[in-house]
Amino acid sequence: MREGSLKTADDLIKFAKFSHEIFRSRNLARAFIYLCINEEATAKEIEKNLKMPEATIHRILKKLREMDLIEASGITSPKRRGGPKPTLWRLKE
DSSP: OOTTOOOSHHHHHHHHHHHHHHHTSHHHHHHHHHHHHHSEEEHHHHHHHHTOOHHHHHHHHHHHHHTTOEEEEEEOOOSSSSSOOOEEEEEOO
16 A cells, blocks of 8 residues: 555555564564565575575465565576576565
């Protein structure tokens, strides 16, 4: 939601539902806030900086994609050869 967009009771209800969905899980909230602050990051960066297991990060990224809050913003160059290149994730505009 954009700043100043809470103009009606329905807007406030939508915002409350959104807030509840994000902040009902501590780890989901932490990852969402991390992406708000850092603009974009790979799953590995989020995992390392928030000290969460890899599987947890991938579940959170899946949930944020299902909520239509994040999108892939590109592919990074891996420091090692071979294997899939890490995806950069960012909040949708």
